[in-house]
Amino acid sequence: MTGSAVAVVERPAPEATSRLSRPQRLARGIRLARADVVIGAAYLALATLVLSGQWRNPHEGYLIKSGQDQTMWEWFFAVTAHSLAHLENPLGTNLQNFPDGVNMMANTAMFGVGVPLTPITLLFGPTITFVLVLTLGLFGTAFAWYWLFSRYLVDSKFAAAIGGLFCGFAPAMISHANAHPNFVVLLLLPIITAQLIRMARRAETDSGPRPFGRRIRDAVVLGLLVALQIALGEEPLLIFALAFGLFGLVYYLHRPRTGLRAVRGMFPTVGLAALITVALTEIPLWWQFFGPQSYRSIDHGPMGNDLKALVQFPSESLGGLISHGQFVAINFTEENSYFGWPLLLLLVVTAILLRGNRVARAACVVIAFFTVLSLGSTLMIGRRDTGIALPWKWFEQVPLLNSVLESRFTMAAVPAIAVILALASQRAVDYWRESATDWRPLAWFAAVTLAMLPLTPTVLPVVQRAPTPNFFVDGTVKNYVDDGSVVIAPPPIPANAGALRWQVDSGFSFPLAGGYFVGPTGVDKKGRYGPDDRPTAVLLMQAQRENRVPAIDQAERERALADLNYWKADVVVLPPTQNSRVLRIVLDELLGFPGRQVDGVWVWDVRGLV
Numbered sequence: 001m002t003g004s005a006v007a008v009v010e011r012p013a014p015e016a017t018s019r020l021s022r023p024q025r026l027a028r029g030i031r032l033a034r035a036d037v038v039i040g041a042a043y044l045a046l047a048t049l050v051l052s053g054q055w056r057n058p059h060e061g062y063l064i065k066s067g068q069d070q071t072m073w074e075w076f077f078a079v080t081a082h083s084l085a086h087l088e089n090p091l092g093t094n095l096q097n098f099p100d101g102v103n104m105m106a107n108t109a110m111f112g113v114g115v116p117l118t119p120i121t122l123l124f125g126p127t128i129t130f131v132l133v134l135t136l137g138l139f140g141t142a143f144a145w146y147w148l149f150s151r152y153l154v155d156s157k158f159a160a161a162i163g164g165l166f167c168g169f170a171p172a173m174i175s176h177a178n179a180h181p182n183f184v185v186l187l188l189l190p191i192i193t194a195q196l197i198r199m200a201r202r203a204e205t206d207s208g209p210r211p212f213g214r215r216i217r218d219a220v221v222l223g224l225l226v227a228l229q230i231a232l233g234e235e236p237l238l239i240f241a242l243a244f245g246l247f248g249l250v251y252y253l254h255r256p257r258t259g260l261r262a263v264r265g266m267f268p269t270v271g272l273a274a275l276i277t278v279a280l281t282e283i284p285l286w287w288q289f290f291g292p293q294s295y296r297s298i299d300h301g302p303m304g305n306d307l308k309a310l311v312q313f314p315s316e317s318l319g320g321l322i323s324h325g326q327f328v329a330i331n332f333t334e335e336n337s338y339f340g341w342p343l344l345l346l347l348v349v350t351a352i353l354l355r356g357n358r359v360a361r362a363a364c365v366v367i368a369f370f371t372v373l374s375l376g377s378t379l380m381i382g383r384r385d386t387g388i389a390l391p392w393k394w395f396e397q398v399p400l401l402n403s404v405l406e407s408r409f410t411m412a413a414v415p416a417i418a419v420i421l422a423l424a425s426q427r428a429v430d431y432w433r434e435s436a437t438d439w440r441p442l443a444w445f446a447a448v449t450l451a452m453l454p455l456t457p458t459v460l461p462v463v464q465r466a467p468t469p470n471f472f473v474d475g476t477v478k479n480y481v482d483d484g485s486v487v488i489a490p491p492p493i494p495a496n497a498g499a500l501r502w503q504v505d506s507g508f509s510f511p512l513a514g515g516y517f518v519g520p521t522g523v524d525k526k527g528r529y530g531p532d533d534r535p536t537a538v539l540l541m542q543a544q545r546e547n548r549v550p551a552i553d554q555a556e557r558e559r560a561l562a563d564l565n566y567w568k569a570d571v572v573v574l575p576p577t578q579n580s581r582v583l584r585i586v587l588d589e590l591l592g593f594p595g596r597q598v599d600g601v602w603v604w605d606v607r608g609l610v
Helices: 022-050 052-056 069-085 118-124 126-152 157-169 171-176 188-205 212-232 234-251 256-290 307-311 318-322 341-353 358-374 406-434 439-455 476-480 498-505 535-546 554-567 580-591
Strands: 061-063 378-381 384-389 462-464 485-488 518-521 526-529 569-574 596-598 601-605
Touching: 022 052, 022 126, 022 157, 052 061, 052 126, 052 462, 069 118, 069 126, 069 498, 118 126, 126 157, 126 188, 126 406, 157 171, 157 406, 157 439, 171 406, 188 212, 188 234, 188 256, 212 234, 212 256, 234 256, 234 358, 234 406, 307 341, 307 378, 318 439, 341 358, 341 406, 341 439, 358 406, 406 439, 476 569, 485 554, 535 554, 535 580, 554 569, 554 580, 569 580, 580 601
Parallel strands: 485 569
Antiparallel strands: 061 462, 378 384, 518 526, 569 601, 596 601
């Protein structure tokens, strides 16, 4: 998860382990490893079940709640593999949004998985890569947090497993599993956390200067981990860094001298790690912020969580099947805060009971702060704006932060909630070890079950994907393309990006005008989703939407010719689509000659016009 990074440094190393003989230590290690395997297998089974609809139909299936995002992500994976296979620069491409192209580093292309999984993409297709990344992301994130909790927070594997389960399969994770691999593959964040915890512990206890070799080793490891996370997703890393900083601040609040000693001891190593990260990522980051088709920032508009979302159950859960509630999320892929009222009630009671624990206090502050931050600039209740100003009103003016969807800040609360659950579960296990007749463990695990059962994820819904027209699959399109673009009528946009799939199925045999991406617009290079509005694209979309042929005069024809020149168009293609008869009449009048029906589509060869 993106969150608090649980800098849990209170758990002491068990002294009893050091007194065991070597065979005893080996046997204990085998038992612990066996538990890890069983828990990991359970996580993997649950992740596979959640995405089983897509696995059952990996080529024609489509996660319906992804909107057009699954198409976009599959295209990212496919074009990365295509670029590498053809020894082209993967950081940018003009296969979409021709001729301007797309800055892939500025579009969350996830090179951290796209590059190593290139053989999978080339052999089995981008849909297999997409569902594989999502499945392993859910599993890996859950297991990585479990590993952290079991090594640094609690002794009980069961308590750690509860925390890992929530981190990997929280409502926000399941929601993003519909479409956003960059917010599902978060397993490096707990590993980064573990590295920081080890460094903090050494800094707290070292009385003299640290060995130079150890400092270098720690810096290299941390620098590599952060660089890899940048290749997986920068937005989760930013949220993680903010949450980790707040957690550490609160954790050391009552021991400021210890905190200052830890900061002083870690500062040189962290600084060196930052230099290593910059050295490893400077070229892709330069390309992202200063390369072709880069942009300065992107204005998403109000994207805060509705207060109702905190107490309701997510749509893809057992609770959501029984109690829907008002749908107040941005969309089905952004149900970031649907914790449900039973879990919130349990957290309040548990936080009071654990108020003496420094880790629990710091986790509670992270939960509260980032939940409030996620509510946006003004408080919304049931989609009604109350006008009450909230902290995000001021934070959204901060560079970098203003590009984050504020709704996602609640993801920082997820591992913090998991910390509370793991700590309380550990206490319950301790009570049980002391007395098998103690009623408190039974009450706790019953309460946890009642709170988490409604959040149990259901199988994500999948529908049959519309087939790609034969015109693209059988290679006929190549007869109409020299070195220009294919213009789909109307050109693809974020709301209708199916043409990206057709391009993939054709083996990237042509570039596309338009598309689904983030790129610059205007002189200030403000980011926006999709291409700039061209007059011909607007006209075609309007005709399709209204099912009416507009008046076509000479001025419209000249604008169409200018747009075709801008797109460097070789051919205009009208696929089977809504109100296609109207679109065909419009194109006949705009271009001055009738289209031809070829392989199930209508074609206007415009190479003689531009």
